[in-house]
Amino acid sequence: MTYLRALTQAVVCLILGACHVGPQIDEIRIPYSPYGADVSIKINAPVREKKREYRGELLETTAEGLLVGLSADSPGGTQMVFVPWRIIYSAGATEAVDIKTRVRATGQSHEGAVDKFRLISRFPQGLSPDLHDALLASFGQTTVLTIE
Amino acid sequence: VRRIFVVLLSLSLASCVVHRLDIQPIDVSGGAPITVETPVKAHLKDGSTVVFEDGITVANNIVSGNGRRFDLTLQSSVTVTEVPLDEVAAMESYQTPVSTGATAAASTGSGIGIALGSVTAIMLLFGSCPTVYSFDGDAAYLEAETFSYSIAPSFQSSDIDRLGIRADADSMLVLELRNEMLETHYIDRMQVLEVTHEPGQRVYPDENGKPLVVGTMIAPSRATDFLGRDILAEVIGSDDRFWSSGAERFDDITPENVLDHLDFEFDVPPGAKDIALVLRMRNSLLSTVLFYDVMLKQQNFKALEWMGEDLNRLGNKMELGLWYRKQMGATVSVWRDGRYRKVARIGDQGPIAWSERAIALPAGNSDTLKVRVSFVADAWRVDQVSVAQNAQRTRSRTLPVDRVYGPEGDRDDIPDFLHKSDETYLITKPQDWLRLSFDAGPVEEHKERTFFLASEGYYMEWMRADWLQHETRQTFVPGDEALLQAISIWADTRDEMRKQFDSIKLAVR
Numbered sequence: 001m002t003y004l005r006a007l008t009q010a011v012v013c014l015i016l017g018a019c020h021v022g023p024q025i026d027e028i029r030i031p032y033s034p035y036g037a038d039v040s041i042k043i044n045a046p047v048r049e050k051k052r053e054y055r056g057e058l059l060e061t062t063a064e065g066l067l068v069g070l071s072a073d074s075p076g077g078t079q080m081v082f083v084p085w086r087i088i089y090s091a092g093a094t095e096a097v098d099i100k101t102r103v104r105a106t107g108q109s110h111e112g113a114v115d116k117f118r119l120i121s122r123f124p125q126g127l128s129p130d131l132h133d134a135l136l137a138s139f140g141q142t143t144v145l146t147i148e
Numbered sequence: 149v150r151r152i153f154v155v156l157l158s159l160s161l162a163s164c165v166v167h168r169l170d171i172q173p174i175d176v177s178g179g180a181p182i183t184v185e186t187p188v189k190a191h192l193k194d195g196s197t198v199v200f201e202d203g204i205t206v207a208n209n210i211v212s213g214n215g216r217r218f219d220l221t222l223q224s225s226v227t228v229t230e231v232p233l234d235e236v237a238a239m240e241s242y243q244t245p246v247s248t249g250a251t252a253a254a255s256t257g258s259g260i261g262i263a264l265g266s267v268t269a270i271m272l273l274f275g276s277c278p279t280v281y282s283f284d285g286d287a288a289y290l291e292a293e294t295f296s297y298s299i300a301p302s303f304q305s306s307d308i309d310r311l312g313i314r315a316d317a318d319s320m321l322v323l324e325l326r327n328e329m330l331e332t333h334y335i336d337r338m339q340v341l342e343v344t345h346e347p348g349q350r351v352y353p354d355e356n357g358k359p360l361v362v363g364t365m366i367a368p369s370r371a372t373d374f375l376g377r378d379i380l381a382e383v384i385g386s387d388d389r390f391w392s393s394g395a396e397r398f399d400d401i402t403p404e405n406v407l408d409h410l411d412f413e414f415d416v417p418p419g420a421k422d423i424a425l426v427l428r429m430r431n432s433l434l435s436t437v438l439f440y441d442v443m444l445k446q447q448n449f450k451a452l453e454w455m456g457e458d459l460n461r462l463g464n465k466m467e468l469g470l471w472y473r474k475q476m477g478a479t480v481s482v483w484r485d486g487r488y489r490k491v492a493r494i495g496d497q498g499p500i501a502w503s504e505r506a507i508a509l510p511a512g513n514s515d516t517l518k519v520r521v522s523f524v525a526d527a528w529r530v531d532q533v534s535v536a537q538n539a540q541r542t543r544s545r546t547l548p549v550d551r552v553y554g555p556e557g558d559r560d561d562i563p564d565f566l567h568k569s570d571e572t573y574l575i576t577k578p579q580d581w582l583r584l585s586f587d588a589g590p591v592e593e594h595k596e597r598t599f600f601l602a603s604e605g606y607y608m609e610w611m612r613a614d615w616l617q618h619e620t621r622q623t624f625v626p627g628d629e630a631l632l633q634a635i636s637i638w639a640d641t642r643d644e645m646r647k648q649f650d651s652i653k654l655a656v657r
Contacts, residue, residue, distance in 0.1 A: 031187035034222055035222065119240055124238050134221070
């Protein structure tokens, strides 16, 4: 088989195989799971200092910040924490969803970013005080730790 | 071998389909029945979550579907088939629509002209698309309509438009991007290109979007249309007067007589060299009729599948693209050796903004230059035609978006979406607007500069209610019959169509 023929056959196979890039819906967890999206949050730090990173399930998004159920590999381990927008350097979903933001120096989140993050939260409708407390209890906590 | 491989590779990459997850809140406030066939999550007021893997139907204040209801802590779940709507606090749907083209372009765009050629060969134009304005005080000036030929993800393409705007006192250019139609716009790249040139020179994009700097302009000495009528007054200046075919043209349309042509003669000074034809044109709404009334309306609901899936298949894309390219656009020919010989083809430019293009013409040996521009009947409006001397290729400098400002203030996240063709898109909905700032810096001393808007993306038309009520449902088949059908509809609606088109334009504020 000549080099040209081999190349041609390989490319024709690609064409016929209908190349797909990116996830198909059946391959993504979020639409089929009651959990919120997994997110990664980096905290502001002085230049040249390593930024702390927190990972976990996004529970609630408000204009003030993100309520997150931290995963075990985050600093402090599994717990429910609140991360104010004002200390966030960047935040983004870690699975499939192209939702990310870099927070401005003023510490305010973008209105558009809040809406997007709300959509991938476990509770996009927000948590009433009673529901908030019940959820907190499920983490074995009585108060939410606010990351500073 | 390498060229053949590049062609095959470009074809394979052009067929790539990029999926991304799209999450949309479901609005049930209107009370109308809703059916969603993709996964839905319903968030109930008691904190529980219901996952409907196969979608839902909302009717009579009941959300129905095969669901699993999880309690607040996700410790337990039960199967449900119905949830009263008044228990629901919020719902959203999940889809993975395709956004193809970006990956292909990124993979093949570097130094492979033949590959890009195969992609541009199947560009389309139809209707509306993103519009771009500049401002003088409160007055908005339409500068460009971008990638108006890209009606589906697989038809993503790039576009170049000449801008009239000049840099302000701070060397900034401010443009407003608007979505004024019932469409979703997916904008992959938006940049300004700057060309610095001598005072008195002008710069235009050629038929492939490459900048061409030209010198002295020469108006035509004679201009006639396909019936031999004198049209010089319509095409000699950039003003309110422009040429169009005239309603009587449609009395004589047959499959064999579907083209119009315009003939121009120019008295070229002895010794003139590097001549270019400069055209200021825009499309009529014939392409829009072809798209709205023939392709979409007659397919009814099937049009959604056609735009979202069928057109992403390589065979369908090639068939439609090649047919459209053959039929539409405009052909520029020059009189040589007793007949007109084709020198270039200009793709459709859109029906909203006037577009300027410069076409380099081959050297001649006569003092009179005869040029013909031909196209499907009444497909173009022609405002100005001239030739220019000393046409030369030139280089441009790219200015990325520096700042984006929208209704909610600064949007620092958006510039990154627009800097290059990749897998991130700025997505706009009807009535969205954003102001984009570009930092041009100071101009060189004793020089002038001209700016162009370079854009890339695609748009998806929203199906109108009356289109979905059309009594026939037939698959669109590219061919003479479709074109004649579009011309027939256009002939009957031509006078009113512009008003209708303008009337469906949405206010952005």
